[in-house]
Amino acid sequence: MKLNVSQSSLLKALSIVSKGAGLSSTIPVLNSVKITAQGADLEFQTTDLNVAIKHVVPANIEEEGSVLVSLKTLQAIAKTLPDASVTLETNENGVILACAQSVFSLLTLNVDEFPAFPEYEIENSVSLSADLLNKMVERTYKITSKDVARPILNGILFTVDNNTVRLVAVDSHRLAVCDTNVETSSLTQEFSLVVPGQAFHDVLSIAQTTDNVTLGATDSQIVFSFANTVFISRKIEGNFPNYKQLLPQTSKTSLDFPLEEFSEALRRVSSIVSQNPSVRFEVNTEGNLVTLSTADKEAGKATEKISINISGDSVTIALNNHYVTDGIAPLLSEKEEKITLELQDSTQPAIFKSFGKINYLYLLMPIRI
Numbered sequence: 001m002k003l004n005v006s007q008s009s010l011l012k013a014l015s016i017v018s019k020g021a022g023l024s025s026t027i028p029v030l031n032s033v034k035i036t037a038q039g040a041d042l043e044f045q046t047t048d049l050n051v052a053i054k055h056v057v058p059a060n061i062e063e064e065g066s067v068l069v070s071l072k073t074l075q076a077i078a079k080t081l082p083d084a085s086v087t088l089e090t091n092e093n094g095v096i097l098a099c100a101q102s103v104f105s106l107l108t109l110n111v112d113e114f115p116a117f118p119e120y121e122i123e124n125s126v127s128l129s130a131d132l133l134n135k136m137v138e139r140t141y142k143i144t145s146k147d148v149a150r151p152i153l154n155g156i157l158f159t160v161d162n163n164t165v166r167l168v169a170v171d172s173h174r175l176a177v178c179d180t181n182v183e184t185s186s187l188t189q190e191f192s193l194v195v196p197g198q199a200f201h202d203v204l205s206i207a208q209t210t211d212n213v214t215l216g217a218t219d220s221q222i223v224f225s226f227a228n229t230v231f232i233s234r235k236i237e238g239n240f241p242n243y244k245q246l247l248p249q250t251s252k253t254s255l256d257f258p259l260e261e262f263s264e265a266l267r268r269v270s271s272i273v274s275q276n277p278s279v280r281f282e283v284n285t286e287g288n289l290v291t292l293s294t295a296d297k298e299a300g301k302a303t304e305k306i307s308i309n310i311s312g313d314s315v316t317i318a319l320n321n322h323y324v325t326d327g328i329a330p331l332l333s334e335k336e337e338k339i340t341l342e343l344q345d346s347t348q349p350a351i352f353k354s355f356g357k358i359n360y361l362y363l364l365m366p367i368r369i
Contacts, residue, residue: 001065022048144197
């Protein structure tokens with residue numbers, strides 16, 4: 001194998017496929033990247049046996065072939081190289097990498113030991129805006145559980161139904177639902193599947209400069225295709241919790257917060273607490289006033305009042321300030337102006353809502369007062 005490729009293309013390709021490598025694995029081939037030169041294309045592949053990624057870049061191929069090298073080593077080298085042409089050439093001892101005045105002689109592994117890229121046949125698929133999908137994933141990804149004993153909660157429920165795309169994530173304390181209406185002309189048929197939260201997040205982190213992402217489903221796999229990249233992940237099997245039964249049909253109290261003002265007030269009153277994550281929301285409908293308060297045995301107390309429009313009954317509820325922050329952070333980054341809080345009483349879930357191109361619902365279980 002002998003070829004020339006730009007340093008920027010090499011570095012970008014390695015960054016993309018690094019999401020699929022088992023860098024903490026004790027199996028050397030799973031820590032490696034397979035590079036294949038064929039025709040005018042240079043193909044990079046990685047896998048950790050749960051995820052497989054393939055990315056293609058153009059290159060000047062003088063001699064075709066494949067090689068398997070340490071991803072970590074090659075990526076570390078590529079980051080230090082100048083923006084110039086990089087030559088890769090195999091010999092009997094490994095592969096020679098040269099760029100400008102730098103030359104590296106790298107050891108290789110047996111390329112035949114690298115797992116074959118998964119074969120797949122798409123049953124259902126839909127093409128969506130990468131930017132829109134990324135915003136929806138950001139609103140749900142943090143809610144996915146990290147408990148490996150309940151793998152279904154590690155995933156995000158993805159559904160397409162009558163031109164409505166919906167993402168849902170849930171753990172034992174909170175629930176996030178977001179949906180949007182899109183023209184899904186590429187849809188084979190209505191479908192739903194549970195996508196590993198980490199895989200969904202990784203896909204969108206490397207597809208940010210792409211216009212569209214096509215999400216396809218097979219009987220056991222999820223296939224993301226965009227630009228010159230194919231990202232394959234295993235489905236999460238099992239029955240996703242019936243989240244709809246958690247949603248109250250009505251609310252007794254409704255508050256419309258200016259989002260930035262609410263976020264800053266929450267940040268200030270939470271600044272003194274280290275061990276106790278509880279923030280009290282005392283809602284006074286007569287005065288159209290909400291008092292946020294926290295207390296810490298070592299630091300003291302903090303309160304802040306917000307004057308807003310309130311409808312319904314006065315109520316007091318305590319919520320985890322970290323969870324509230326997780327829920328509103330994506331809205332702040334997207335410059336949303338307001339958020340609605342719906343309450344029943346001190347023992348029932350609090351529900352934050354926002355409406356727009358993406359409709360968002362974030363449910364939180366209260367902390368006992």
